[in-house]
Amino acid sequence: MSKLLEKIHSPADLRNLSENELSQLCEEIRNTIIDTVSSNGGHLASNLGVVELALSLHLVFHLPDDSIVWDVGHQSYPHKLLTGRYDQFATTRTQGGLSGFPSREESAYDILTSGHASTSVSAALGIAEANFVQGKDDFSVAVIGDGALTGGLAYEGMNNAGRAKRNLIVVLNDNTMSISKNVGSVARHLTYIRTRPSYIRIKKNLENAVMKIPLLGKYLVRILKGFKVAVKKFFYKSTLFEDMGFTYYGPFDGHSIKDLTRILESVKLVKKPVLVHVVTNKGKGYKYAEKSPSEYHGISGFDVLTGERSSSSKSFSDIFGKVLCDLAAKNDKICAITAAMQDGTGLSMFREQYKNRFFDVGIAEEHAVTFAGGMAARGALPVFAVYSTFLQRAYDQMIHDVALQNTKMILAIDRAGIVGEDGKTHQGLFDTAYLQTIPNVTLYSPSYFNELEAQLTYLVEEGEKLCAIRYPRGIELFKPKDFIPTADSYQVYGEPDAEFAIVTYGRLFSFAATAYHSLKQKGIALKIVKLNRIIPIDKQAVKEAAKCRTVFFYEEAILQGGIGEHFSYLLQKEAFIGKYRIKAIEDPFVEHAPMFYALEALGLSASSIEETIFQEYKEMKVGNKIEKEA
16 A cells, blocks of 8 residues: 555655655655556556656656656656556546656646657757746756667757756656766765765855956956866766766666655756766666566566566557568568667567668667668668657658668568557557658558568569658457458458448458458448558559449558549549548547557447448438439
């Protein structure tokens, strides 16, 4: 039972707790997170590692006047529990419940909705500058992990922030490195002294006093600063952060509330950008997560007592990884690239078998695509496996560094479409629309595992220029017994001469096929034009649909600029005079919910498809009857 946690309604309640009570609260927070994630899934190890850090930040800073930007946001569970959301926390990642990431709509304590990495410094600097413009003295804090520091945007933010004398504090949460030996006890002691409030005040008063010395004041201050920097560099070997204009403090134990609160209170006195380096243990407090933090980073569910994870069937990611390994065995030009998503994209096997052809570039999708373009320019065949939501970050690079060069690379777009419980920051709904704007792109969308194999093989062996294949998260769904998958650009399934046609692609074919069989039992003839290649669309597929009286296009992606709208344009070119209906996603910021529930709410489920076509059929019958009577 969380006796203390249930009494925390806002961060202000923390300031009445004793040191022992704060320690007990940390234990309650960890137990609550473990219980909830074991049931609902989510990010475990990263959240367990920042409990003391989150608590210390809320003790020192006064939200919501001050701001905390959690980079990525996959470590914000302790923050949520400390800001009045304990009663709702069991609903995390469930339909209508709390988000698994910070959300502006959810709480005034969440300054930004986040879900992508390396953004916190830029955002926190923007907040700090807005405070300055409005005459506010509030603090802006960015909490960024060492993993997110592999993204270039983080350095763009720091480069800009280093010259701004604002109340900006960057907390580097280092959960992969131990405190290095070259820091030593002397350096740690000097850091302790330098971060004491009395030191900072004395330093500032001394500089003010020296500045008043006639003629020599400014000169002497420069000498003092130069001597201080020289001494510091001797002990600390300098840091990149200092070279970018930050005052660096650390590293410190990220699990000591006493040390963290003292350090954070002290750096509030430094009126310029500060970077506080803390070291934490990912998965702290749960032995299975501590032992294997990567396995318990994002997890669907597990047994708390044994650590045994919920069993899962083969996924599209697994099949992609296996097929790529098989292709690489025959083609030594194939190289695999990931942006810190080796396990998530199914590339672990490739890394083991083809270590020299595997490249993890960190959380740097822009770099990954340009890097692939460079490889392709020298005759390699790079395959970049990336989640749809993260590929959006590399739009410019796809245009300029691959398409413009007329070089060949393959994008393996994982988590395309609705991703479920990860919610609106992770839904893969935009790739079809923006890839259409890039010249000479080829994009396939398999519905089943064997289609993924056939289509990926085709792209490797026959594809040209910028090629892509998009597939959903999870397992394959219903496959009709009489359906035979092919690698053709399109297929027709159902009644060839039917008046109604469904045009769709990817996972939605399973739902369309389910609706087809149900409608057939009701005497409604229907055919499905299944697009395997969605960019460019085969003109014969358009001609096939144009034979029908009414065409329904179903798409698990954004409506505006999507495949359905382009199909409509192609139908018009064929002088199609029948009815055309598009059902796609008009509001692409889809909230978190299980995939089936989300598709049902969006009108993309089998039952929704069946109901829409059945209503159209009844209206057509009524219309035909009126015409005959007339």
